[in-house]
Amino acid sequence: MATRIIEKFYENPEYLTINMGPQHPSTHGVLRLIVELDGEMVVSLKPVVGYLHRAKEKLAEVKTYNQWIPYTDRMDYLAPMSNNYGWVATVEKLMQIEVTEKCLYLRTILVELARISSHLLWLGAHALELGAMTVFLYTFRERETIYDFFEQISGARFTVSYMRVGGVARPVPDGWLDAVCAFTKSFPGNVQEYEDLLTENEIFIQRTKDVGTISAQDAIDLGLSGPSLRASGVEWDIRKSEPYLVYDRLMWKVPIGEAGDTYERYLLRMEEMRQSCSIIEQCLDEFPISGPLNIDNPKVILPERELLHKSMETLIHHFLLASEGLQVPPGEVYFAIEAPKGELGYYLYSAGGAKPYRVKVRSPSFTNLQSFEKMCVGRTLADVVAVIGGLDIVMGDVDR
Secondary structure, three states, X not given: OHHHHHXXXXXXXXXXXXXXXXXXXXXXXXXXXXXXXXXXXXXXXXXXXXXXXXXXXXXXXXXOOOOOHHHHHOOOOOOHHHHHHHHHHHHHHHHOOOOOHHHHHHHHHHHHHHHHHHHHHHHHHHHHHOOOHHHHHHHHHHHHHHHXXXXXXXXXXXXXXXXXXXXXXXXXXXXXXXXXXXXXHHHHHHHHHHHHHHOOOHXXXXXXXXXXXXXXXXXXXXXXXXXXXXXXXXXXXXXXXXXXXXXXXXXXOOOOOOOOOHHHHHHHHHXXXXXXXXXXXXXXXXXXXXXXXXXXXXXOOOOOHHHHOOOHHHHXXXXXXXXXXXOEOOEEEEEEEEEOXXXXXXXXXXXXXXXXXXXXXXXXXXXXXXXXXXXXXXXXXXXXXXXXXXXXXXXXXXXX
16 A cells, blocks of 8 residues: 555655654554645545554454453443443344343443543543643543443443443442432533533634535445444434334434534534433433342353352352353354444354354444545645544554
């Protein structure tokens, strides 16, 4: 690819070819962009990926189903709860497992907290790259609170590895739901605070409005998903279109844009954070107080702690089952969720036994990246920074 562009440079000596990245503060990780310029205008732009590739899908073939959960944390490492859920839900779909009501509501709360956390980092980094430092400091204030919630429930702030096939790893701590409820009461005011700083800010508008515009048809053709697709006017959100968890029981709306530019993508994600907050509030209101959190099947997941104390014989039996690994029947399945950055899908092929035969991940950051050139050609080099910020990619999700 690089050789072809260099040859083109010699054919067009009036153009300048430069490398942006792979070590660059505005590429959101180790992304290399080969940019061809006519003065300050972008003539062509080619992303070069692979600098962070870790062969996660291949590693799944030598890991048991629960052992692979920590690897999902490190894909879109800004939303590990979402990655965890997508994987365990894929295995549950193949095994035809229905988790408990309490688990459904808890998982919905956690993945929506992950969505807010991811959007907060996107907003802070996006604003910082365009020169607005204050917003970055404000967004990390609320993000730290969400990390506190994750630490309390999973023991980890960042790479949580909390979901399990058939349930979750730990029970909900005392007072945790009340703390999350208090957060949902104050958070809409924080979002308004961010908007007061940016939405009508003349510099921010000039840097984002009519920048990185993509039509609805081009967005569909290039495989865009998530907020970047909906900002172009395409009404597609897997939580509504192909409901999972408890989304179809709740009252909420899918924000849809129209202009398809970087400013519209900003407005849409701001509204998404408000909607996520509303979803969490409703889940807390309807959260089942009684009943089990995990399914009652020791061949799939360890039982609740109080059951393990019945006898030493029972304890040994359950841990022997766990040491053998989860036994999954033969078959193949695909399951997708609406992750913060778009459609996150897992394809799983099982030949039977405790380990997958093949795993393929449809990561939104990787697929969304192919629209990048379409958004940048004809714009200035400075606009490339604004576009990549508005696209919201993370390289762990691109390379895997």
